[in-house]
Amino acid sequence: MTAQDHLVPPLAALRHRRSAKWRSHPADVLPLPVAEMDFVLAEPVARALHAAIDRSDTGYAAPTRELAHALRGYAHRAWGWTIDPDHVRTVTDVGIGIVETLRRLVSPGDGVVLSPPVYEPFGWWIREVGAQPVEVPLATRPDGERRLDLDALEEAFAAPGTVAYLLCNPHNPLGLVHTRQELTVLAELADRYGVHVLSDEIHAPLTLPGAAFVPFLSVSEAARRRGFAFHSASKGWNLAGLKAATVVTADPAPKRYVDRFSPHALFRTGHLGVLATVAAYEHGDAWLAEIVTALDRNRRLLGELLARHVPDIGYRPPRAGFLAWLDFRRLRGEGWRDDPAAHLLGAARVAVTSGLGYGAEGRGFARLNFACAPDTLTEAVTRVATATTATTATTAPR
Numbered sequence: 001m002t003a004q005d006h007l008v009p010p011l012a013a014l015r016h017r018r019s020a021k022w023r024s025h026p027a028d029v030l031p032l033p034v035a036e037m038d039f040v041l042a043e044p045v046a047r048a049l050h051a052a053i054d055r056s057d058t059g060y061a062a063p064t065r066e067l068a069h070a071l072r073g074y075a076h077r078a079w080g081w082t083i084d085p086d087h088v089r090t091v092t093d094v095g096i097g098i099v100e101t102l103r104r105l106v107s108p109g110d111g112v113v114l115s116p117p118v119y120e121p122f123g124w125w126i127r128e129v130g131a132q133p134v135e136v137p138l139a140t141r142p143d144g145e146r147r148l149d150l151d152a153l154e155e156a157f158a159a160p161g162t163v164a165y166l167l168c169n170p171h172n173p174l175g176l177v178h179t180r181q182e183l184t185v186l187a188e189l190a191d192r193y194g195v196h197v198l199s200d201e202i203h204a205p206l207t208l209p210g211a212a213f214v215p216f217l218s219v220s221e222a223a224r225r226r227g228f229a230f231h232s233a234s235k236g237w238n239l240a241g242l243k244a245a246t247v248v249t250a251d252p253a254p255k256r257y258v259d260r261f262s263p264h265a266l267f268r269t270g271h272l273g274v275l276a277t278v279a280a281y282e283h284g285d286a287w288l289a290e291i292v293t294a295l296d297r298n299r300r301l302l303g304e305l306l307a308r309h310v311p312d313i314g315y316r317p318p319r320a321g322f323l324a325w326l327d328f329r330r331l332r333g334e335g336w337r338d339d340p341a342a343h344l345l346g347a348a349r350v351a352v353t354s355g356l357g358y359g360a361e362g363r364g365f366a367r368l369n370f371a372c373a374p375d376t377l378t379e380a381v382t383r384v385a386t387a388t389t390a391t392t393a394t395t396a397p398r
C-alpha cells in the first residue's frame with residue numbers, strides 16, 4: 001500500500017469507467033493517453049452531483065452568477081488574482097470558448113500564431129474558424145529547456161494578417177509554466193502589433209511545487225487590453241465530461257467580443273458541470289492539494305523509473321499538470337524514432353499519445369499521462385523497458 005492508494009481506485013474498478021480513456025483500447029492495454037485522471041472525485045464535487053441526481057435536477061444550467069463568483073473566490077485564493085464576475089462568461093468547454101472567441105476576431109485567411117509542440121487541437125480550432133495556423137516553435141535553450149521564443153513571436157506578430165496568438169499557460173505537453181517576465185514581454189508585443197492573446201489556463205490549478213502560475217490577465221494593462229483567459233475545472237478536478245468552462249476578460253475592449261457570443265451559449269453548458277465546478281472552486285482546495293502532491297510524487301517516480309530502466313528516453317519533469325513529453329529519439333530502431341506511441345501500443349501494450357499530432361516537433365516523441373497510481377506507472381515503464389530491450393536486441397548489429 002502507498003500513501004496515494006485512497007486516491008486511485010484499483011485498475012479492475014477503473015476498467016469499469018465508461019469514459020474515453022477506458023474504452024478506447026482492449027483490456028490488456030494500459031491506457032495512459034487522453035488527459036483524464038484516475039483519481040477518485042473530490043468529495044465535495046461528488047456530493048454536489050449526488051444531490052443533483054437525488055433531486056432529479058438534470059435540466060438546463062440556470063442563468064446565475066454562481067460560477068463567476070466561485071471562480072473569483074478560487075482565483076483570488078490560488079493566485080491572488082482579482083476577477084470581476086461581470087467579465088466572466090460561461091461556455092461549454094475551453095475548446096468552444098476559444099473557437100467562439102476566434103470566430104469574432106478573425107476573417108478567413110487571417111493568421112493565428114501558436115507555439116508547437118503544443119496541445120494538438122489548437123491547430124484544429126484555428127482551422128475550424130477559417131484562419132491559418134502560424135507556427136512559432138518554442139525556443140530551445142543551451143541546457144535543452146524549452147521556453148517561449150519571444151523574438152520569433154515578435155516577428156510573427158508584426159507580419160500582416162496576424163490577428164491572434166494562442167497561448168498555452170501552463171503549456172501542454174511540456175508542462176512549462178511561463179514567468180511573469182515572459183508574459184509581460186508577450187503582452188507588450190501583442191499590444192504593440194495589435195494582436196489578441198487567448199490564454200488557455202486550463203492546467204493552472206495543477207501547477208506543481210516549485211513553480212508559480214501567473215494568470216496572463218494579471219500581468220499588465222497591455223495584457224488586459226489584448227487578452228482573454230480560458231478557465232475550467234475540467235483538468236484540475238477531472239470534470240471534462242460535464243462540460244462547463246469560462247472565458248474571462250479584464251477590459252471593456254475584449255469583453256465586447258465575448259458579449260457578442262450567442263445568448264444561447266449558457267444553455268449549451270452542462271448544468272451538472274456548473275454545479276460540480278462551483279463545488280470544486282468553493283470546496284475543492286483540500287482535495288486539489290492532495291492531487292498536486294500525488295502528481296509531484298509521480299513526476300519524480302517517472303524520472304526514477306526511466307533513469308533505472310530506460311535511460312535513453314529523454315524526460316524533463318513538467319512544472320505543471322500530469323503530462324510527460326517523452327523523447328524516444330535516442331532509441332535504436334525505426335519504430336522509436338518515427339512514432340513511438342504506435343510502436344509502444346503494439347510492443348508494450350501501453351497506450352500513450354502520439355507526438356505526431358504536435359507537428360514536425362513531435363516526431364520521435366510521445367505524451368504520457370501520469371495521473372494514475374504509482375503501481376500503474378511502474379508497470380507502464382516496466383513494459384516499455386521490456387519492449388525497448390526486445391527492439392534493441394532485434395535491431396542491434398549481430
Ligand SMILES: Cc1ncc(COP(=O)(O)O)c(C=O)c1O
Nearest residue numbers: 035093094095119172200202234
Ligand atoms: C491545453 C488544453 N486546453 C484545452 C483542453 C480541453 O479542454 P475542454 O475539454 O474544456 O475543451 C485540454 C485537454 O486536455 C488541454 O490540455
